[in-house]
Amino acid sequence: MNSHSDETLKKLLEKSYVTYKEGEIIKATIVKKTKNGVLLSLGLKAEGFLPYEEFSSPEEAVEGKEIYVFLEAFEDREGFPVISKKKADFQLAWDKIKRLYENGEIEQATIRKRIKGGFAVDLLGVEAFLPSSQIEFRPQVNPDSVIGQTFGVKIVKINIARKNIVVSRKLAVEAEQEENRKRIFSRIKVGDVIDGTVRNLTEYGAFVDIGGIDALLHISDMAWTKLTHPGEVVKINDNIRVKVLSMDKATGRIAVGLKQLQPHPWETIEKKYPSGTKVKGKVIKLLENGAVIELEKDVEGFVHISEMSWSKDIKEPKEVVNIGDIVDCVVLSVDRDERKIYLGMKQTQPDPWSVVDENYQIGQKVTVKVTNLKEFGAFVRLPDGIDGLIHINDFFWDKKVKRASDYLKKGQKIEAVIRSIDRKNRKISLSIKHLQEDPFVKLMEKYPENSKITGKVSDIIPKGLRVSLEGGLEEFISLKYLERRGKKLKDLYKIGEEIELTIKKYNTKLRRIILTEKEIAKPLPKKKEELKPSPDKFPLGEIIGAQKQELDDSKKEEVK
Template sequence: MQVEVAETAGFCFGVDRAVNAVYKLLEEGKKACTLGPIAHNPQVTGDLREKGVLAVDSPAGAPPGYVLVIRSHGVAREVEEEIGRLSVPCVDVTCPSVKKIHRLAREAGEQGRVFLLFGDGDHPEVRGITGHCTGEFLVCRGAGELQTLLKNRPDLSKLPIAVAAQTTFHAGEWQNCLGILKKVCTNAVFFATICNATAKRQKEAKALAQKCHRMVVIGGRDSSNTAKLRDICAEYCETYLIERADELPAFPAGLRIGITAGASTPASIIKEVLVTMAEVNNNELNFEEMLEESLKSLNTDEKVHGVVVGISPTEVYVDVGRKQAGFIPANELSNDPGVKPEDIVKLGDEMDLLIMKTNDQEGTIMLSKRRVDAMKGWDEIQEAQESGEILTGKVIEVVKGGVIVLKGAMRVFVPASQATASRGEDLNALMGTQVRFRIIEVNRQRRRAVGSIRSVLREERKAAQEKFWETIEEGQAFTGTVKSLTNFGAFVDLGGVDGMIHISELSWNRVKHPSEVVNVGDTVDVYVKGLDRENGKISLGYKRPEDNPWVKMEREYPVGTVCDAKVVGMTAFGAFANVIPGIDGLIHISQIADHRIEKPQDVLKVGDEVRVKITEIDFDKHRVSLSIRALLEEEQAAADEAAAEAPANEIVYSTELPADEPEE
């Protein structure tokens, strides 16, 4: 007797992920319950039940303290909302392929299309999908029901429709349905939603059944995809559907037996069936050869080639051409902890992987991509050290004593003394940035590579300085960044070379400290006021001549101008008042009032708003003289003049008696 096992028999990545999620919760000491059976396999559900895992019918059935697991079939939108409303702790392991159909169902309604889904209306996956429909939807089991539907609904031929299928739908039946629809419907869009693993499994089962005398399909009798495998195989040869090894019939000698298994069948049951067949048929030698060929025991540290068949937020599922289901944890994809799996790989990507751990009981292999990449990266790092090549990488961690730079898959340590252009700079500012660096040390035995950012920065700075001094001229304008502040000015990075703005050049107004005008990190427009090439010093100007308040004073405030001013200072000989921003004038004590005063404070105080007249301006010495008294005297003179010009016939009344008339 010859036995051949289908290449993709057993767990699909969706079911594998769901089952592993439950076992992981148990390993973490948590209580778990599943929304319906986690898999259509009595052995799997029985083992979980013995470990205390409950199967509930609704979110409300989850006992307090239990974590609810949404299986790979997915659930309707209203169930998701109920979970949120009840605040039930939840782990959602809906198959990514099913999630895609949820989105298509929702978008079909939003676009005004009728959603036509091929599948079993009673299957939990189909109920979950239709629960995400936002418009009219229809469910058909196959071509026969489709013909009846089109007869009863002739309007469908002209309506916009979106067509999809349950992930485990019969691939051949799907093609039959498409053939009918494409002839009848003029406004339809079709989506290939049958899971790739399902399609491949069905194709292999068909090919195997065509060349075998008997077929054994292993899986739960309630499993939709297992039932379809049985139906496919039964078209070509006698087929048996079994759940356990003890259900195997005794096959006559000399037959060729094919074995396949549904997506919910773990590798351990497939292996048990193979062992039993060998014992029943007393063919130990063939069994050993068969087992070695079909299961291909994988050893840790072995390299394999895989194809990405699924992506989730926490891991990537890979087909490595073996019975075991391969998965790559997110932390084994890349050395960069900040990236997401979907940023690194996409469905269909092929890659070399390293086996980290195998689990024959569950039929899984844990794989690593980053370790294979790191092995390849050592040669590049070694060559870069020898040649002095400048590399580019991303700072992914700030650690004690330095930073970690990721170059490809290689983690390069850069000490704090080599991380910045000068000591004392904040290393956190480098986090997430792209940096250029050199490799200064490689130790393969310790798996350690050390780099230097500073050496590159200094070379770049030196080159920039040389080029800068070749072209710089007085009066040249620059846009720079304020690098540091001192009491006497601000230092500005002009692009590899620093210049200084003296405090007197920051503003036309008086400032006590540069921070009143600029801050570290500000972008400023400056111009070169002076150059000291011998000592490498650059004096910068910041305030603009056109903003000079004395220019405005000369243009808009000539001598004789009357304006409002604010008292800003007091002295024994007078008060200073601000005329315009940047210019204060002196009101001498003799010009504060129209009578003698002992001190300015008798009339004025700081903050007073006063009306003044500009009596004198000395532009060379930057002095302005102001007077309140001049305005008061002008007002009095105007009043006297008005009184003198009063009409002659105006009667003036007086209470005083003439001096030459006696009193009565």
Template sequence: DGIEDGQLVAGTVVQVNNEYVFVDVGYKSEGRISRDEFASIPEVGEEVKVVIINKEGKGGQIVVSKKRADFKERTDELKAAAESRSPVLGKFEKVIKGGFEIDLGGEYKGFCPLSKADVVRVEEPETLIGVTDYFIIDKFHGGTKLKSVVNRREYLDQKIKENKEKFFSTVQIGDVVEGVVKSFTSFGAFIDLGGFDGLLHINDMSWGHVTRPKDFVKKGQVVQLRLINIDPETQKINLSLKHMQEDPWTTFEQKYNVGDTIKAPVTKITTFGAFIEIEPGIEGLAHISELSWTKRVNNPKEVLDVGDVVEAKVLGYDLDKKRVSLGLKQLEENPWDTIVERYPVGMTLSKPVVKITNSGAFVNLEEGIDGFLHIDDISWTKKVKNMSSFCAEGDVIDVVVIRVEPDNRRIRLGVKQLEGNPWQTLRHDYPKFSTISGVITNVTDFGVFVKVLGDIEGLISKYNLVGPDEEYTDEVLKKFNVGDPITAMVVECNPTTQKLSLSIKEMVKRSQQSEIAKYIHEDDDSDTFSLADMMRYKDEDREDN
């Protein structure tokens, strides 16, 4: 016979009906097992293990149990696993005080503390119910009562360590790896690669502009990513979603040329310009200076908003640095190209003052184009010290265009040029060594200022206030008073430097020379008449008188 009660034996399924499974265990009769004892009904010819309950049952029928066999087998498996700390399969059945009840199979139940259910803190225990995974048996009890203690966290830690070691030893930069989106940060997303994380940085999500990581991947999503950096020492892993596609810069020159016009959205605005997405992965910069020919743009936000779809011209590009220069103003006519024709030198205008500075005033000629009136171009003769004493913002003044510089985008205006230059008139009417009359306007320790024709002031230095035969003393200046009329000789008149120098000394000197010449010409018959003769003749005249 060789079969004893309580023995675990292997049998062969010989028949299956609606209620029972019949098993041949090599005894004189076949064992009959209720279908309820099977998790799945076996096929005829399949081998199953059973425990002999009674080899001589009622009517000589052998009694066997599949359920008892499963329990015995599971007992041996769990005992061996507990001794070797090998993982066993279990299922989270329900939440109980302090943790979970785990179905270990074969009627065995185990207790898993909440702290040992996962490698991370379990915030919602109910989410684990129904999960089947492996556990390490910390404490085994042979009965069916809930006394065995199991640990899933230790198994997960071991598995993560194995997965990580395998990952770092087998993968290379450029490989495609699969992971699950675990969590998000402001700078990207963490990807679970099997219990350890890799970083998908926001800059590596797309060749295009990325504002929100959640627009490209979702939590819990299974994604394939390319490995772009790995460091075994720091255990850092960098992944890329954009490198799953071709870099758009590689085909840039096939699509775009300098001078092309593109239509695209503004993605970012800075103080120095606006970034425009030509296509996903390629952004161009429209510098603040390329936004308008005429408007004074202090900040691009004054004329653009993020999301605006604009037309721009490709001004240049650098594939190595991945930069594209764009311009918006190039799609409009440059008003400075025709500025000389529209505002020729000599053109007179009546225009408003828009800004006052220490050195002059800006006068608006048309939208975006101002001319500059320098403080020195207000009067030929008067020294204007403060621009606000001549005009104020908003005043409409008469000006004349005196210089146009299209390349530098400058227009110079003048007020004094509306009239003739009195300095030129003075030099023409009163050449050097001519006498001129005026009125004393100021007496200083270095000379006398005299106002002459055209409100021009000239200076007679103190040493030129006396005749050529006289010596200057401080008493000389006391003879001159403000408001007194005076006549002197012009010795220098320079319209460029606006300098007028006068001299009484030179006037007296030349008057004397003229007198001498007069006497010389009156005595044409005397070939020996000299200066001494003339002086003696004059002395005789004085004695006679």
């Protein structure tokens, strides 16, 4: 009885265990979680153990949950079953993975952790490798930021023997974009206005996501005014409306524009800003030669430094204006083709040339500032900003000037006399020498021809003497007009010696005085009016002719 009962019990126990074979996938239940893994009920004599590394995530190990494992051996040296969840997952998912690989289909995968060279991802419950170079088109700023993210990937390589699977996010994105591109090209056309999100900014524009693919918004199509960077108009993640400008199916490229949704401000610019119009604007940029003024959105004007003030000699625009200043201007001209508006600030004030005849008269003494020096003269500025010229011939009465810079400096303040005013051509001529009376005329008035005058010998040369007269005048006396004879001139005359002379003749054109030490017959006195000099300016031919005649007379005297 007892032996029969033991035999029966043994058979019943054997029947209670499921018959498995090594190399099979079996179902197991998680019965307990431990520090390093979980214990599983396999329906065998002993419980199985799986470390947490066998799971895609430790959170998947839940007590009571049924999972599939691969039975590698019934017992190890310690008597426990040798099992693997990863191998079971791989074999269960292999058929689908193989089909996805062969068909180039996209499957969702979740990034679990970083490993050498890339990331470990969960693909259909199987661990696969995602290289860093295949995660996105652009390098990730922070690689850890993608852990836990789920997105589509393509299988690029499988090795069933080594249980290796390599996937690519890059190829999946390309495939997704290609599908999106086909969809978008069939849905939109050139001229359509569509919505988009700014995805990225570059120096030359912005890339706008228009529904799965990027369109280029070039910087030149963002605003009617010139921009230095796209960030002046849009920012990343901005939702904007754009107009489709071009579509190229061959390359898949789409160009969009933002400014095309606004009317061109220059279409009616000449009517809105005719020459002479007074405007108000904001200084938005300073250049070396002027300032850029914003008149309205996308409409700017330019003020050159020469148009900022009537009276100031401006070197830099910041001497007058600063960025952000609101200034009054006058439109000088509009160049629609070049899209430029030229403005003037000084024109908002009365033009000093319009009242020049009221403020200045010929012969008036004024204080001026030297603004520029040329070989032929000095440009000077009058108190109200009007510029005039002092020619080198008007520096001194009887001194020849070669360069204005020999006597004047830029920025120097001097006194001068106005000699002429040409309002039409906006010119004023001034003179320094006319601050004093002409010593030549003064001498003529005091000493008419045939009058006696004292001269001081200033130089002795073989052909005659040079003598100094009143008023700082100097004159030459030829040998034929000297009285002393018989010896060398240096023996007859001494430098500094005063000698009595007679004024033989005045040459007003050449401003020369013919002097003689000899007595001459006195002619009838002439009227005083006849002794006055001719005007300061003479025809060039007359001056040259008179100089030639005097030179010929001098040569004849030397021959005698």
